[in-house]
Amino acid sequence: DTAVSQTPKYLVTQMGNDKSIKCEQNLGHDTMYWYKQDSKKFLKIMFSYNNKELIINETVPNRFSPKSPDKAHLNLHINSLELGDSAVYFCASSLFTDTQYFGPGTRLTVL
C-alpha cells in the first residue's frame, strides 16, 4: 500500500510544452512538498503546502504552479518547459516537522 505516490514516473517532452505531475499521499499528513533533484543529485525544496495552503515558494520560476485540491494531493504544473527543467521531481509529505516520506520521483527530460 503505497504511502506517497507520483505519476508519471518518467516524462519526456519537447521544449515549450506544458506538463503536470500528480502526487497523492495516504498517510493523513497535513504538509506536502515538492523537491527538485538536479543532475548533481542535490535536493532542493520548491514548494511546501500545509493544509492546502502554500507556505513556502523557494525562488521557483512562475512557470511552475503547484495546486493542492485537498490535503492528500499536491500537483505540479509546469508551463513552457525549458531544457534546464530536466531533473527528478520528488513529492513528500509529513506531519509538519516530523519525518518526511518521499514518493518514488518523476524523471522529467526536456528535449
Added chain:
Amino acid sequence: KQEVTQIPAALSVPEGENLVLNCSFTDSAIYNLQWFRQDPGKGLTSLLLIQSSQREQTSGRLNASLDKSSGRSTLYIAASQPGDSATYLCATPNQAGTALIFGKGTTLSVSS
C-alpha cells in the same frame, strides 16, 4: 541561513567493516535531524529522525547521534553489507520548519 554539509562525498569499504558518515550544520537551533537513504534511480527512504532533545537514535545496525552544540550528526553503520551500498543524505528543517535542507550526500559502496 542553515547549511548542511556531508563529508566525504564518497566512501568505499569492504564488507563487514563498521563505518561512520558525517553531517554538519551551521545553525544549531534545529527541530530535528533526519537521515535518508537513496538507491540509484529511486526515491528517498527515511532511516532515522533524531529530535532536537535527543542525543541518539538506533534502528538495527544503524545508530545516529546528534551534537547540536558542535553542529554535527553522525550515522554509524555496523557490520556493513553490500546491500548497504547507496547514497546517504542528512537533512534538517529550515528555521520556520517548512522544508528540509539537505546535504549533498555520501555515496557508500560496500564490496563483498
